Amino acid sequence: MTWLGVIADDVTGACDLAGVVTAAGLPATVLLGPPQPGDEPAPGAECAVVALASRTAPADDAVAWSVAAGQWLLDHGAQRLYQKYCSTFDSTKDGTIGPVADALADLTGTGSSVGTPATPAVGRTVYQGHLFVDGRLLSESPLRDHPLTPMTDPDLARVLGAQTPRPVAVVPWPTFGGRADAPASVRRQVAAAAGGHVLLDAITDADLDLHATTLFEGDELLGGASGLAAGLARRYATLAGRAPGSGPSPLPDVDSGGGRVVLAGSCSRRTREQIAAFGGPVVRIGVDDLAADPARTVSAAIAAALTALRSADGSPVLVTTSLDPQELRRVQERHGRDRSARLAEDALADVARAVVEAGVRRLIVAGGETSGAVTRALGVRQVVIGDQVAPGVPWTVSAGPMRLALLLKSGNFGPADLFTTAWEVAP
Structure with a gap:
């Protein structure tokens, strides 16, 4: 039962959740792309x-893709719908979170x-409707320099509120944090905002467990x-009588002989x-080189990667287009933000x-847009979820005749040594 x-709204966020x-x-399980x-x-x-x-x-x-996905999920037995967006509320200037929330809220009836x-x-x-990243306001965090969705x-x-005509309400932490009547207080505030969108404060996992209990039957x-x-x-696990934190079932083995x-x-x-x-x-692949001659630049990168794989004696090989913020801005000025990406x-x-x-059958991919492009290129339609390397960073195995072990991670997630240590628990 689902x-x-x-x-x-992206591949790495889906795998994170x-x-x-x-x-x-x-x-x-995660289905990659519209059903x-x-x-x-x-x-x-x-x-x-x-x-x-x-x-x-x-x-x-x-909106169209999200409604189609929501209807597919309902048709396959989903009892509750959940709109997953980024933990840093990543959104373009025009924004998709609000329009998608409007449409999916209507789909629920x-x-x-x-x-x-x-x-x-x-x-x-x-806290008080304001988002903090590692203790700093979102606007003071590195997310202010995000190349596609600067926050x-x-x-x-x-x-x-700038993305939807419906009212937006906040349930602030002082109205429930540490209070004996916390569940009733949250329920009252959610009910009072019916017909709109409600954003919940939360500063600990205990707050999230409170909200989960409060919202579970809605x-x-x-x-x-x-x-x-x-x-x-x-x-859900508690009500079903199973131990929370029991973890995933073991994933099928994946051939590791072709390199990483x-x-x-x-x-x-x-x-x-x-990196x-x-x-x-x-x-390293330069965006300036790609703009000048994409076919030649990609061919050279592929040749270099294959050469490195042959001589790496089983060690992983890293291929990257990543840039620091200053160089990224210069590249975007020369070639445009969307074209550069x-x-x-x-x-x-x-x-x-x-x-x-x-x-190669085992890959780590860093970045939401990159992960989407890579899985589409490989024809991967669905993955099953395995062990986490770090919070929100799980290994997956693709469904289908050719098994691939894929770690599809948000750019902001994982420890500094992830590209070296993640392989220790790879399928």
């Missing part, structure tokens, strides 16, 4: 996630949504990052730290296809 049906709910005791005729959730999945590339898409496209991006396990907290306003109600659209979903999974590859397209500070900490062979994503997707054709 209890929770999730519509995620699926990883934490699986670890909490709710087996999960197609004949698609079915993997057997045994109690949480089914559809991963879309809708975060930076035109709002009309994001309630016209209402309630949720929070708070995920304390990775340093995302919400310069920490006031979530203001950001969401019928409005749920939403947020992986933190609230993990709380819901813990609640890391593809890093994210320009986030954490991914750049992971700097990597001690193996590195192939597309050139980099397409190049890494081409490299992924070539190394898999050469026998």
Whole structure:
């Protein structure tokens, strides 16, 4: 039975959520891309996630894809719908979170949504409707320099209110934190905002567990990052009589004889730290070179990667287009933001296809847009979720005749040594 049906706005966010709910005791699967005729959730999945590339898409496209995914999930038995967006509320200037929330809330028949991006396990907290990243306001964090979705306003109600005509309310922490009547207080405030969108403060996992208990029996659209979903999974596991945190079932083994590859397209500070900490062979692809001669540049990168694989004696090989913020801005000024991103994503997707054709079956991919481009290039339609390397960073194995072990991670997630140590628990 599929209890929770999730519509995620990117691939790595989908895997993040699926990883934490699986670890909490709710087996999960991720369908990559809009559902197609004949698609079915993997057997045994109690949480089914559809991963879309809708975060930076035109709002009309994001709404159409999300509604189709939501209807598919309902048709396959989902009892609750959950809109997954980034824990840093990543959104373009025009924004897709609000329009998608409006449409999915209508699909539930309630016209209402309630949720929070708070995920304390990775340093995302919400207080008085303001989002903090590692204790700093969102606008003062590295997310202000995100190449596609720079986040310069920490006031979530203001950001969401600019994207929807419906009222946006905040349930502030002082109205429930530490209070004996906390569940009743939250319920009253959610009920008072019926017909609109409600954003919940949360600064600890205990707050998320409170919200999960309060919202578990409702019928409005749920939403947020992986933190609230993990709380819901813990609640579900408890009611089902299984031990929360029991973790995923073992994934099938994947052939490790063809080598290991890391593809890093994210320009986030954490991914750049992971690149700097990597001690193996590195192939760098320049966006300026791609703009001048994409075919020649990609061919050279593929040749360099394959040469490195042959001489690396089993060590992983890193292929990257990542840039520091200053150089990224210069590249975007020369070639345009969207074209620069597309050139980099397409190049890494081409490299992924070539190394898999050469026998590689285990890959780490850093960056949401990069992960979407790579999985599309490899024809991966669905993955099942395994062990987490770090909060929100699980290994997965692709469904289908050719098994691939894929770690698809948000650019901001994972320890600095991830590209070296993640292989220790790879399928």
